[in-house]
Amino acid sequence: MRTLNIVQDLISQNKLATNRPLTFRPGQIISGKVLKLFPNQMAEVQVGSQKIIAQLEVGLSVNDRHFFQVQSMDGQVQLKVMESLGLNGKQFSVENLLRQLNIPVTKENVSLLQFFLREQLPITKDTIHMAAEWLKGSESFKEGLEGIRILLTQQLPFTKDVFYSLTSILKNEPMSLLMENLLTQIKDGMPTDSSNKLSALLAELIITEKEKMSNIALIKLVKDWLSSTDHLQSKTAFQFLQNTGFISSNTSEEGMIQQALEKWINAGIVQTKGIQPLNIIPEIVENNRNGSREELILTLTKLQNLLKSEVNGGAESKALSEIQKVLSEIRSSNISPPLNERDMKALAKAIFHLLAQETDRMELPNRTAVWKQILPILSQTQQSLSKLDNMLFMDQAKMTTSLSNEEQTLINQIKNDIKIAGVQWDNSHAVKDQIKHLVHSIGLSYEHELLSGLKNREGDIVNKADTLKPLLMQLLSEEASPAIKDTAEKLLFKITGFQLLSQEVGPIQQYVFQVPLSFWEMKSDLTMQWSGRKTENGKIDPNFCRVLFYLNLNQLKETIVDLQVQNRIMNISIINERTDLRMLAAPFIPHLKENLSKINYQLSSIVFEKPKEENVNKLKAKIAVPTQTSQVNGVDFRI
Numbered sequence: 001m002r003t004l005n006i007v008q009d010l011i012s013q014n015k016l017a018t019n020r021p022l023t024f025r026p027g028q029i030i031s032g033k034v035l036k037l038f039p040n041q042m043a044e045v046q047v048g049s050q051k052i053i054a055q056l057e058v059g060l061s062v063n064d065r066h067f068f069q070v071q072s073m074d075g076q077v078q079l080k081v082m083e084s085l086g087l088n089g090k091q092f093s094v095e096n097l098l099r100q101l102n103i104p105v106t107k108e109n110v111s112l113l114q115f116f117l118r119e120q121l122p123i124t125k126d127t128i129h130m131a132a133e134w135l136k137g138s139e140s141f142k143e144g145l146e147g148i149r150i151l152l153t154q155q156l157p158f159t160k161d162v163f164y165s166l167t168s169i170l171k172n173e174p175m176s177l178l179m180e181n182l183l184t185q186i187k188d189g190m191p192t193d194s195s196n197k198l199s200a201l202l203a204e205l206i207i208t209e210k211e212k213m214s215n216i217a218l219i220k221l222v223k224d225w226l227s228s229t230d231h232l233q234s235k236t237a238f239q240f241l242q243n244t245g246f247i248s249s250n251t252s253e254e255g256m257i258q259q260a261l262e263k264w265i266n267a268g269i270v271q272t273k274g275i276q277p278l279n280i281i282p283e284i285v286e287n288n289r290n291g292s293r294e295e296l297i298l299t300l301t302k303l304q305n306l307l308k309s310e311v312n313g314g315a316e317s318k319a320l321s322e323i324q325k326v327l328s329e330i331r332s333s334n335i336s337p338p339l340n341e342r343d344m345k346a347l348a349k350a351i352f353h354l355l356a357q358e359t360d361r362m363e364l365p366n367r368t369a370v371w372k373q374i375l376p377i378l379s380q381t382q383q384s385l386s387k388l389d390n391m392l393f394m395d396q397a398k399m400t401t402s403l404s405n406e407e408q409t410l411i412n413q414i415k416n417d418i419k420i421a422g423v424q425w426d427n428s429h430a431v432k433d434q435i436k437h438l439v440h441s442i443g444l445s446y447e448h449e450l451l452s453g454l455k456n457r458e459g460d461i462v463n464k465a466d467t468l469k470p471l472l473m474q475l476l477s478e479e480a481s482p483a484i485k486d487t488a489e490k491l492l493f494k495i496t497g498f499q500l501l502s503q504e505v506g507p508i509q510q511y512v513f514q515v516p517l518s519f520w521e522m523k524s525d526l527t528m529q530w531s532g533r534k535t536e537n538g539k540i541d542p543n544f545c546r547v548l549f550y551l552n553l554n555q556l557k558e559t560i561v562d563l564q565v566q567n568r569i570m571n572i573s574i575i576n577e578r579t580d581l582r583m584l585a586a587p588f589i590p591h592l593k594e595n596l597s598k599i600n601y602q603l604s605s606i607v608f609e610k611p612k613e614e615n616v617n618k619l620k621a622k623i624a625v626p627t628q629t630s631q632v633n634g635v636d637f638r639i
Contacts, residue, residue, distance in 0.1 A: 024077055028070045029097075029123035032079075034060050045079070048120035054079045067097060101125045108135060115145050121152045134163050143170045156500055161493075168490060169497035169514075174525040175442075176516035178491045179206045185484045194478060198471045200369060205441060205468070208518040209422060214385055216421050217392060217414045218246070218378065219371045224410070226260055226349065226374075227356035229318045234349075236406040244391065245384035254341035259377045261285065261348045264355070264370075278358060280306070281351055288337045288344070293330065296337050300327045307354075319357070322350035364421065392418075425519075435526075438515040442495060443469025444502075469495050509534040522554045532565075543568050556581070560611075570596065572606045582608040 024030075036044040041056045045068070054077040060066065068079040082100060094113050095105045102125070103109055109132055116123050131148050138144035147167035156162050183202040186195050207215070224237035241247045247256060265282050280303045287296040300323060307320040326347045329335045335343050359367045378384075391411060399408050424430040439445060446469045465471075472492040476485055494514075501512040510531040517526050532545030547563040562573040574581065585608070593603045 024070045024122075025124070026070055026072055027124050029082065029101075029125075030068050030070070030079075031065065031117050031120070032068055033065045034062055037062060052077055057081065098128075101128060103128055103132065108132065108141065111141075112145070115149075119149050119153075121149065127152075127158065130158065130160075134160060138167060139171070140167075143167050146170055150501075154500075154503070161496070162500065165493045165497040165500055167497075168493035169501070173490070173494070174516075175491070175494055175514050176206050176523055176525050178487060178494065179516065182484070182487045182491060185481070185487055189481055189484055192478065194471060194474045195480075197466060198468075198475055201441065201466070201468055201471065204365070205438070206516055206518075206523065208523060209520045212518075213392075213418050213422065214380075214388060215368075215372060215375070216418050217388060218375055218380075219368060220414050220417050221246075221410075222260070222374055222378070223356060223371055226257065226352040229353060232406060233410075236404070236410055240391075240407060240410060241378065244387040245381065246378040246388075248379070252341065254345045256377065257345050257348045258341060260374050261351065263374050263377050278355065284347075284351075288339055288347075291337045293337055297327065297330055300330070319350040319353035322346055322353070326350070368421075435515060438517075439513060441467055442515060443467035443472075444495060444499060444513050446470060447499075504534060507533050509540050511540070517551075519554070524552050526551055565601070568600060569602050569604050571604050574606065574608050575611050576608070577610060579610070 030047050032045040032047045034043050035046050035051065037060070038044070038053075041059060043054060043056050043060065045052055045054050054068075057071070057078070057080050060081065067082040069082050071078040071080050082097065094110050094117070098105050098109055098113060109128075112132055112135065113123070113128065115121075116128070134148075135141060135144045138147075144163075144167055147163050147170060150156075150166050151158060151162060156166075179202050183199060183206065186199045186202075189195065191199075221237045221241055225234055225241065228234040228237070238247070238253055242249050262285070265285055280299055283299045284296065284303065287299055304320065304323055304327060307323065326335075326339075326343065329343070330337070339347065355370070359370050362370070392414065394402070394411075399411065403411070440449070446467055469492065472488050472495075475488050476492070480488070498513050501510070503510060508531065510529065512527075512529045514525050514527045517524050526549060528547065528549040530540055530545065530547055532540040532542075535541050543565065544567065545565050547565075548561070550558070550560050552558050556576055556578060558576070560573075560575040562575070564571050564573075574585075578584075585606070589606060592606075596603050
C-alpha cells in the first residue's frame with residue numbers, strides 16, 4: 001500500500017466544516033466572479049461555491065474576475081476592487097497583490113497566496129503575514145499549507161498553537177513513538193514530582209502485553225515474598241525468584257528485604273501519601289539507620305498505637321504483633337539500633353504486611369504502581385524473563401511432575417492475575433473499556449471531563465489532572481532540558497490536534513483520535529474516526545453513523561476498516577494488500593453476523609479490496625510503527 005497520512009485524508013474527506021456559510025470581515029480579501037449586475041451598483045458575485053449580493057464601489061462587467069476587499073458590513077457586503085484577474089485578457093499578478101499588502105515578494109509567499117486563491121481561503125493582511133511566519137518554522141511547507149487550510153475551512157482560532165497542533169497530526173510520527181522518546185529523555189534527566197508522574201503514566205501507556213504480563217507476575221511474587229503472613233507461601237515466592245534468576249542464589253534474603261524497604265521508601269512513598277500508618281515508616285527507617293534508640297522507640301510506639309486503633313484481624317494483627325515484639329526487645333535492651341539484618345527482617349516484613357493491607361484497598365492501577373517501585377531490586381535479564389515465561393506457559397502435566405504443590409498454586413494464582421489485568425481481545429466490552437481508558441489516560445477528553453466535574457462538583461477533579469495532557473502542560477511550565485521540552489511540546493500538540501478535529505457542526509458530530517495499542521510483543525497506533533448525527537443525549541446515533549479505523553499489524557500490515565451504518569444495516573469495507581484475506585476471514589463471517597444480530601444490527605455486506613489509487617486518495621495511511629515478530633499464523637487477532 002502506498003503509505004500516506006490517514007489523518008490527513010480523514011480531514012480531507014470531511015466536508016462538514018467546508019459547507020458552512022461564508023463569513024466576511026472588514027479588510028478581508030476575496031477572489032470573486034461577477035455573475036449579474038443590478039441597479040445602484042449592486043451585483044451578484046460568486047465566491048468559491050457560494051453566491052452573495054454585494055455593493056460595488058465601481059461599475060464592473062459580467063464574467064470578470066477580481067480581487068475584492070471587504071469595506072464594511074453595515075447591513076450588506078460592500079466590496080472594493082483591488083486587482084483584476086484576467087481583466088482585458090491579461091494575467092493577474094499575485095506579486096502585485098503581495099505588494100499592496102506590504103508583504104515581501106518571495107517564492108514562498110507567492111506560493112502561499114496562490115494556495116489561498118486556489119483553495120478559496122479568506123485572505124487578510126494579518127492572515128497572510130501570520131501564515132508566512134508560521135511556515136518559516138514549519139518542517140514541511142506542504143504540511144504547513146494543509147494545516148492552514150484545515151484551520152481556516154474549519155473556522156478554528158487562527159493562532160500559532162492551533163497551527164502547530166494541526167500540522168503535528170499530519171506528520172509521520174506515531175503517538176507511541178513520541179511517548180517512548182519522551183520517556184527515555186525523562187529517565188536521563190533530573191527527576192521531579194511531575195516528571196515522575198509523567199514517567200509512570202508513559203510507561204503504562206506504551207508497555208507491551210508481554211512486558212505487562214511479566215510485571216504482573218513479578219509484582220505477585222514480590223508481594224507474596226515480602227508481605228505474606230504464611231511463612232511457606234513467602235518462602236515459595238522467594239525461591240521462585242531465585243530459581244528464575246531474578247535474585248541470585250548467593251544473596252541473603254535479609255539483605256534483599258532491606259533493599260526492598262529502602263527502594264519503597266525512596267520511590268514508592270509518593271503513592272501512599274495520606275495513609276497514616278505508612279507515613280511513619282520513613283521516620284522509623286531513618287531513626288534506625290542513625291542509631292537513635294529513643295527516637296526509634298517513639299516512632300515504633302506511634303505506629304503501634306495507630307495499628308491498635310485500626311486492627312481488625314488478618315495482616316494488620318500480625319503486623320502489630322511483630323512490631324510489638326521488636327519494640328519490646330529494644331526497650332529491654334536485648335537489641336539496639338541500628339538493627340542487624342535478622343532483626344530488621346522481622347520489622348521490614350511487618351511493614352510490608354501493612355503495605356499489602358493498605359494497597360489491597362486501592363484500585364488496581366494504583367496498587368500496581370506502589371509495588372512496581374520495588375521491582376528494580378530484581379535482576380531482570382533476558383534469561384530470567386525467558387525462564388519466567390517458560391514457567392508460566394508450562395503445560396499441566398509437566399507442572400505436576402516438575403513443581404511442588406506450592407509452586408503450582410503460585411503459578412495458577414499468577415495466571416489468574418494476568419487474565420484479570422490483560423486485555424481480552426475476543427471480548428468486545430473489554431476492548432471498548434480499554435480504548436475508553438486510553439482516551440481518558442491520554443487526556444483527549446480532559447477539558448470536557450474537567451468542566452463536567454466542576455459543574456457537577458465531583459470530588460475526583462484532582463485525578464483528572466493526572467492524565468497525560470495536563471501532566472505535559474505542567475512539565476512545560478517547569479525547568480526542563482530543551483530536548484525534553486521539545487518532545488513534550490510535540491506530544492502535547494498532537495493530542496490537541498486530535499481534539500481540534502473532534503467537533504460538532506450543526507447536527508453532525510465527529511470524533512477523531514489515536515491511541516497506542518499492544519498485541520503481545522508488537523506495538524501499533526490505532527487511529528479512529530467516528531461520525532454521525534448527534535442524538536438528544538449528545539452521543540453519535542448508532543443507527544446512522546460511520547466508523548473508520550486504521551492499524552498497522554504485523555501479519556496483515558496496513559489495514560483500513562470502513563464501517564457504515566444506515567438504519568442499523570451495516571456495510572463493511574476492508575482495504576488491505578493481501579489477496580488471501582477474504583479466505584482467512586471467511587470462517588469468522590457467520591459468527592460476526594450472528595453476534596451483530598444479537599445487538600440488532602444486520603450485516604449487509606463485507607467487501608475485501610486491495611488499495612486502488614482512487615481508494616488510497618480517500619483512505620491513505622502513513623503511520624510507520626515498528627513491529628516485531630509474531631508467532632500467529634497469518635492472522636493478527638480477531639476483529
